[in-house]
Amino acid sequence: MSARVDTDWTYRGIRTVMLENEWLKVVLMPELGAKIWQITYKPRGRELLWNHPRIKPRPLPFHSVYDDQFFGGWDELFPNDMPETIGEEAYPDHGEIWTLPWEFAVEKSGPGEAVVRLWTETPISHCRVEKTVALRAGEAKLRFRHRIENNGGKDMPFLWKLHAAMEVDGQTRIDLPDAKVYVEEFGAPRIGKTGISYDWPYAADEEGNLHDMRRALPASSGAAEFQYAIGTAEGWCAITHTQDKIGFALSYDRQRLPNCWLFASYGGWRGLNTVVLEPCTGFPVGVGEGVRQGTHQVLRPGEPFECEVVATVFEGFAGVAKVDQDGNVTGMTQEGD
Numbered sequence: 001m002s003a004r005v006d007t008d009w010t011y012r013g014i015r016t017v018m019l020e021n022e023w024l025k026v027v028l029m030p031e032l033g034a035k036i037w038q039i040t041y042k043p044r045g046r047e048l049l050w051n052h053p054r055i056k057p058r059p060l061p062f063h064s065v066y067d068d069q070f071f072g073g074w075d076e077l078f079p080n081d082m083p084e085t086i087g088e089e090a091y092p093d094h095g096e097i098w099t100l101p102w103e104f105a106v107e108k109s110g111p112g113e114a115v116v117r118l119w120t121e122t123p124i125s126h127c128r129v130e131k132t133v134a135l136r137a138g139e140a141k142l143r144f145r146h147r148i149e150n151n152g153g154k155d156m157p158f159l160w161k162l163h164a165a166m167e168v169d170g171q172t173r174i175d176l177p178d179a180k181v182y183v184e185e186f187g188a189p190r191i192g193k194t195g196i197s198y199d200w201p202y203a204a205d206e207e208g209n210l211h212d213m214r215r216a217l218p219a220s221s222g223a224a225e226f227q228y229a230i231g232t233a234e235g236w237c238a239i240t241h242t243q244d245k246i247g248f249a250l251s252y253d254r255q256r257l258p259n260c261w262l263f264a265s266y267g268g269w270r271g272l273n274t275v276v277l278e279p280c281t282g283f284p285v286g287v288g289e290g291v292r293q294g295t296h297q298v299l300r301p302g303e304p305f306e307c308e309v310v311a312t313v314f315e316g317f318a319g320v321a322k323v324d325q326d327g328n329v330t331g332m333t334q335e336g337d
Helices: 287-293
Strands: 004-006 017-020 024-029 035-041 074-077 084-086 089-091 103-109 113-121 127-136 141-150 156-158 161-167 172-175 180-183 196-199 202-204 210-212 223-230 236-241 246-252 259-269 272-280 297-299 305-315 319-323 329-332
Touching: 004 103, 004 113, 017 113, 017 127, 024 127, 035 305, 084 156, 084 287, 156 287, 161 246, 172 319, 196 202, 236 272, 236 319, 246 272, 246 319, 246 329, 305 329
Parallel strands: none
Antiparallel strands: 004 017, 017 024, 024 035, 035 074, 074 161, 084 089, 103 113, 113 127, 127 141, 141 305, 156 297, 161 272, 172 236, 180 196, 180 223, 202 210, 223 259, 236 246, 246 305, 259 272, 319 329
8 A cells, every 4th residue: 555645534523634554544633733633553453642531622722721621642842831931921831832723735645655744833932833744655654854943033942842642551661761760740650759860760669669660550550650751862762562562662863852751640640541752852841940950942043943753653572672763663572671
């Protein structure tokens, strides 16, 4: 089967754009922040992205509360996470672009490659945000080119990050390169404490017992964790469903995205069960605080932020040892270090 683009379908009245080849079917929603709603691994009929069981996709007003409206899938966030004032402007919860309708154009529709370009103009920061999504025939990979241009004439403190909500259960494994990880003050982490750092993947609880943070927990655990992997040794992260040996990996330029945030609810946040992979330009949640401490970036006029990302769906591994810049996964056939 060749790669193709289909723009003829709607979901609950929302226009969709579908990219498809013999391996993957990918559903985007340009009207809803250019969200990727589904990634289906066709040989096994497996959905990789998490969708909220109680909230369905719908258009939302600007300045909506993200957590109350988050219906799952894969967003990008810019120029902030938590609602805050940046340069005397009040920015919405989780940024400007996730509620905006995006324009799109089909650049190729087979046979060798399906390519869609999407873009929007931000109302507050006066930036143009673009992403190009490509699916080649014969590959279980999505290839992205992201570009943000500051047209406002002033320096713009910002963060930009992926926000891919993944299906998980008690048999799921999270893999990252070596990094120092900070546990943010949120939820009920398995180690029973927040505001501490540890070397991935083992964290100690208050009694000194080590916990393998690669292991996702069952929903019955009631845990909820929010962490930053700071200054990762390489630019990748991955989720593996160890029972089925199917997984999902992101690879990216670690110079552009030096940190990877991890939000995990194992039943502990609103009864939900998901892990959100969030490669990011900086940390912590507050952009203003990060700029003051030198851990968030500034987007200057005429110096666009650009980044390439590869999302790979893989099979046959029980864990991931490495992902290269082209999205090729080096896996483990049995779980282990």
